[in-house]
Amino acid sequence: MTTDEILDLLEERFPNAECELYHQNAFQLIVAVVLSAQTTDQSVNRVTPALFERYPDAGTMAMADVKAVEGYIKTIGLYHNKSRMIIGLAQSLMEHFQGEVPSSMKDLTSLSGVGRKTANVVRSVWFDIPALAVDTHVERISKRLGLAKVQDSVETVETKLKRKIKRERWNRAHHLFIFFGRYMCTARNPQCEGCPFVSFCKKDKLEAYRKTKG
DNA sequence: ATCCCGAGGG
DNA sequence: CCCTCTGGAT
Numbered sequence: 001m002t003t004d005e006i007l008d009l010l011e012e013r014f015p016n017a018e019c020e021l022y023h024q025n026a027f028q029l030i031v032a033v034v035l036s037a038q039t040t041d042q043s044v045n046r047v048t049p050a051l052f053e054r055y056p057d058a059g060t061m062a063m064a065d066v067k068a069v070e071g072y073i074k075t076i077g078l079y080h081n082k083s084r085m086i087i088g089l090a091q092s093l094m095e096h097f098q099g100e101v102p103s104s105m106k107d108l109t110s111l112s113g114v115g116r117k118t119a120n121v122v123r124s125v126w127f128d129i130p131a132l133a134v135d136t137h138v139e140r141i142s143k144r145l146g147l148a149k150v151q152d153s154v155e156t157v158e159t160k161l162k163r164k165i166k167r168e169r170w171n172r173a174h175h176l177f178i179f180f181g182r183y184m185c186t187a188r189n190p191q192c193e194g195c196p197f198v199s200f201c202k203k204d205k206l207e208a209y210r211k212t213k214g
Numbered sequence: 215a216t217c218c219c220g221a222g223g224g
Numbered sequence: 225c226c227c228t229c230t231g232g233a234t
Contacts, residue, residue: 021219037220043232044219077230078220085221115221135219154220178219187217188234 010176017179026101034113058099061090085113130170137181150209
């Protein structure tokens with residue numbers, strides 16, 4: 001099956017696949033993505049409305065107290081690091097970018113708490129720049145579908161996906177893989193009945209590899 | 215017990 | 225490469 005055929009099938013099943021993180025501007029999006037590390041979007045969306053009401057932009061967040069921010073995000077895990085990260089993020093936005101979220105990969109990854117994955121999400125979702133953010137879902141789906149090898153690093157997965165998927169489909173592919181991974185091809189109990197990819201799925205191979213600790 | 219749209223540091 | 229940070233859902 002070609003990658004275009006895979007994407008067409010996913011498009012049929014998940015026509016509404018899109019960013020599910022609550023946000024009303026670029027600053028709120030980048031903060032929400034930073035907060036989403038090792039946490040479900042649902043958990044993030046439970047805390048961000050109150051957080052963004054108190055700190056709606058980089059200017060207010062830059063002056064926030066670490067403990068006060070922790071109080072808003074306590075329930076999403078990694079809260080101490082995340083609190084310091086998003087305040088530092090707001091401070092460097094004020095210091096180097098006039099409070100605006102930049103769009104280049106180099107500028108984005110220079111920000112506190114913003115790695116390659118977060119930068120790719122912001123470029124794709126907010127700036128509509130072709131990007132392929134490889135998170136836990138995209139990595140798992142890519143390996144189960146055989147688009148990457150089980151031992152590949154996330155960087156290698158990104159490189160292979162960009163080579164196999166045409167550029168104009170990168171942004172859709174990202175969200176289609178995430179929705180497929182979140183609602184059907186889940187990590188623990190995937191719904192394999194009715195899945196159009198079972199005939200070539202590498203799920204068992206991936207699990208066997210993970211048990212040998214990769 | 216394992217996973218969730220990771221990043222930073224060693 | 226490795227480890228740590230962390231609570232909630234399943």
